[in-house]
Amino acid sequence: MSDGASGAAPFLLRPFTEDDARALVGWRYDGPYAFYDPAAEDLPAILAELPAYAAAEDGWGALAGFFVFGAGARVPGGERAGLYPPGALDVGLGLRPDLVGRGLGAGFVAAGLAYVRGRVAPPPARFRLSVAAWNLRAVRAYERAGFRPGPRFTSPVRGKETAFLLMTTPPAADAGGPILCTIGRDQDSRPAPLPGEPPPGALGSGRPLSDEEPGPAIGR
């Protein structure tokens, strides 16, 4: 279904709702990817940061994936290593467990980045994400979506020191200035929605998101 990072993805991006958050904490991944299982205890933190999230719907209107932007996408070990300087918008994400491993990854990631780029003024110069180094499927999907590997670092996950890889997109030609992500705010000044997307006024619950703001950590 996906044609990679460059073409249209089979997902409709829209604001993330409380119902999405409740669905998300029930997701369970197979095998080693259980590493990313959200916990029911994560729900209050997600609900508190809903404007930092975006939802991807499948063709039936069900939650097919999520994105979280900003500080909630960072990993403590990367923070300690000073690897999150301003100038990039951090991204965390996940496809619904039954959709993984089907070639949808790069298109899904590209759809999420396009969605937030249309709603942030100025557009982020770069996107940055932190991926567990063992997760070669994710690394490959991110490379196909335009991310390039950077430094490695370690961070404890459930008591175990875990290697992570920082990945960043090249600078966007149309970007500039500090990132003040205004998802859910300044609705009148947002750029027009991308073709096939819902109107930007539907996004979030009105609280501003900045790239310095704390947020929930899903599955880390």
Ligand SMILES: CC(C)(COP(=O)(O)OP(=O)(O)OC[C@H]1O[C@@H](n2cnc3c(N)ncnc32)[C@H](O)[C@@H]1OP(=O)(O)O)[C@@H](O)C(=O)NCCC(=O)NCCS
């Ligand atoms: C990360 C994620 C978006 C990737 O999307 P995906 O649809 O599952 O990945 P794809 O099926 O598109 O596969 C991506 C690439 O990895 C390759 N791949 C699949 N399994 C692999 C494995 N075990 N080892 C190495 N490469 C693998 C695929 O062949 C494909 O490569 P190609 O594009 O060269 O053909 C998705 O798996 C996801 O959201 N998972 C949730 C849990 C998770 O891993 N989260 C990461 C958070 S940082």
